[in-house]
Amino acid sequence: MARGQLTGGHRSFVKPVGHNTWIDDQPDTVDEGSGTSIQHVIVIESADAEDPGHGVKQHRSEGEGPRQSGDIQTGVAGAPYETMEDPTTSAPQPRTRLSITEVSGRPDAVLKSETDTKPLTVTQRLLHRGSDHISDPERLGQGPLSCPPASGSEYLPVFHQSQRMVHSRGDGYGDALDTGGDDPSCSYTTEMGPGNMPLGLETQTDLSKGDWNQYSSSLHSEGCLDKKGEVIVIDEVTVKMEGDAPLTWNADKTHLGEGHSQGNTRDFLETKINVATHSHLHAFRDRDSVSTSMAPSNSQGRILFDQVLNSNDRAGAQAQGVGATSGNSKEKRFFCMFCNKGFSCPQKVEIHQRVHTGGKPFSCTQCQMRFAQARGLKRHQRVHTGVKPYSCPQCEKRFSRQDHLKMHLKVHTGEKPFACMHCGKRFSERRYLRIHQQKNHSTG
DNA sequence: CTGGGGAAGGGGCCC
């Protein structure tokens, strides 16, 4: 993570001298007025308009090819390094940059983006509970299953342009998200002009890239999505969108999921999702309109939304079917719909399936990073807080993670447990051995 | 320039 460049926020959080133990559970709350700015400023696609104060991830989003954004956009996440990212794919893409700044200064401010071409007026009331279009895990996890719900569920934002157009244009805005229509804080309406692209969806396209962290973080970082209406409501804003930015959101890999799906899972997922498009609306949407606040404002998205929900149903069905014969709670009777891996609890299935779907419900309040699990977020936040509870007894060097300390200890011990099976050369880390073998023995 | 190595970040799994 470009440690040498972490001279901004990261380095500023240096452990006070004399403190041997860090308190890690501090919520890392840097106010910065975000509580209000959230409702007034929307920056979709944070390519270069970040607050310099957030230096930690800043450089990452400035074309350096952050792991996160790069993954999302290029879909190379999880790829072995043999398949190095093509420079052309890592090049700045014609991403739709929606830098929406408050004009009127009111909650219902007219927001204006930075450039002024091809205006596109969109009236939308937004409630985004997660950049991954999280549905309510409290609901997803419910049902016939006894296992507690996961802290973040997601549907896969796979949409097809043509279908999206059909369902989001014109009179569709009132029906954009019927699931949240009852709740003024969670409706998501998109008013489209003729010929205009469905901005609302494009907005969500960028949401999938993490731009809604600021809305979702207050929810997801707590692992509680029931706090509906807090922070994340953006009151009726008129968005003027310009630029020739390609407002496309098809099933392209670069927009599929979070980009952290592994291998061909996205292709696989895409295929799967395209298979059953006739699923009925999931029941939980009716139970709680808020839970679907992240649903895309079109029928296709709804279908896809349902399909992922159905994946949970599927897990539940498997729980009922397969698991009905077993009374052993430890038995892995819940299976991933993608890889068929077994788990003892549907919640675990759901969490695991984020590997395939790229769902990352947990957002850092200080940067654009998102995580599939709460602990990932918590661990990440030490980047901002500078918490380094683990110190090397040999050199007093401190680390934020124990495994890093463990790795560091090899420096002192000279341990090189990884030996080349061909030449016997030893390495301290497996990666060196792998590289060595690749270069010298054509293996790996 | 190359390769080894240190540090640090995220992903994922297991307990």
Add this chain to the structure above:
DNA sequence: TGGGCCCCTTCCCCA
């Protein structure tokens, strides 16, 4: 739920 652990990757430094 969280910690431990491992893996992978990236950045950086240095010989």
